[in-house]
Amino acid sequence: MTEKTKTRLLLVDDDPTLRQTISLILEHGGFEVRCAENVNEAIKLIGSETFDVLVSDLHMPNNGDGLTVVSAMRHANPKAVTIIFSAHPEMKAAAAAILAQTDDVLVKPAAVGNLVALIRDKLKTGPALARILTSIATILEEETQATIEDWLARVKADRIVLSIDLNKAKRAAHLPQLFADLVFRLRNPLPLGSRAHISPAAAEHGLLRREQGYTAAMMVEESRMLQVSIFQTLENNLHRVNFSLVLKAVMAIADEVDSQLAQAMTAYVAESKIDAEPVLA
Structure with a gap:
């Protein structure tokens, strides 16, 4: 896989240690990775570059930060695969709202090892059909x-x-x-x-x-x-x-x-x- 054909991925997480670890895993998996540590940085990158995949933390530090990034990506790059990470396993209450706007939700750090395989699988099937959102x-x-x-x-x-x-x-x-x-x-x-x-x-x-x-x-x-x-x-x-x-x-x-x-x-x-x-x- 040449540099030009690498899948471009945006990683968003406010934890520098985890961000570096996940970035290395993704780069080793063959992805070209760009990183952002907060919502503002992520939205600037989304507005100026094109990505095939978004992997974002859910809480940075606010509960809905990751969904804000997902919404921005859906608008700018509707064909991009979007994956949310959460450090909290108790996701049932928010699952409907989250899954309405993203392709998958993973609990970190346990799921990090499966991330590369999940992304490749999602890229094969393509992003979920755009949900009909209501004003x-x-x-x-x-x-x-x-x-x-x-x-x-x-x-x-x-x-x-x-x-x-x-x-x-x-x-x-x-x-x-x-x-x-x-x-x-x-x-x-x-x-x-x-x-x-x-x-x-x-x-x-x-x-x-x-x-x-x-x-x-x-x-x-x-x-x-x-x-x-x-x-x-x-x-x-x-x-x-x-x-x-x-x-x-x-x-x-x-x-x-x-x-x-x-x-x-x-x-x-x-x-x-x-x-x-x-x-x-």
């Missing part, structure tokens, strides 16, 4: 009602918020429009630092919550629980999303929900001030 906006659109039900369950467990006696329909009346605004925001992203869109529905919600007897603290707590429910929905659907887009989406979600809370609170406080003014004869 986070679509997931939230499809799971709106389920997320609202999750939120209602959290509210039901909060005795302070529950002290305001409302049926489910009235308590969650603002949420369909909020989710519609959120989906629109995700599909029409704003530049970082931009003000969120004005939502008349958010102001109306603030006025309604005041009429219903909510305190400002109750409104803040409901908003906090809503974010938890939204992120729970995303966690339940990790196997359907592109990991490289998750961080931006989470930032947009948090900003939109907080913005709508701020608009609701502004209307709430303004109405309170009007009511507090003395009545002139």
Whole structure:
């Protein structure tokens, strides 16, 4: 095998000793190896060079780092074989999400000895067919009602918020429009630092919550629980999303929900001030 025909492989691992060991094994197996010690280095190499294989650690130091690298490789080199290494054998909980985006998952260091044979086998069969990944906006659109039900369950467990006696329909009346605004925001992203869109529905919600007897603290707590429910929905659907887009989406979600809370609170406080003014004869 000449230098020109060697299979090009990108190895990503933040452990220098293991990275050197695996690199030597792979080079001895006939691969041309390029190394990166973190996600940023890996993405730079993926953007500037072409690779046939990716072998990446899963945790560097964050749990999803390896999947971010896999997503970048899938986008830049869709024909590349991608293999994830993990130091943790308890992979069952994350297996669906991981296998949705990579060709195989190995537990290190025990599997290192089989790595060369595995790569050769994967190269013969080719990478797994590209999975159909769903946008986070679509997931939230499809799971709106389920997320609202999750939120209602959290509210039901909060005795302070529950002290305001409302049926489910009235308590969650603002949420369909909020989710519609959120989906629109995700599909029409704003530049970082931009003000969120004005939502008349958010102001109306603030006025309604005041009429219903909510305190400002109750409104803040409901908003906090809503974010938890939204992120729970995303966690339940990790196997359907592109990991490289998750961080931006989470930032947009948090900003939109907080913005709508701020608009609701502004209307709430303004109405309170009007009511507090003395009545002139």
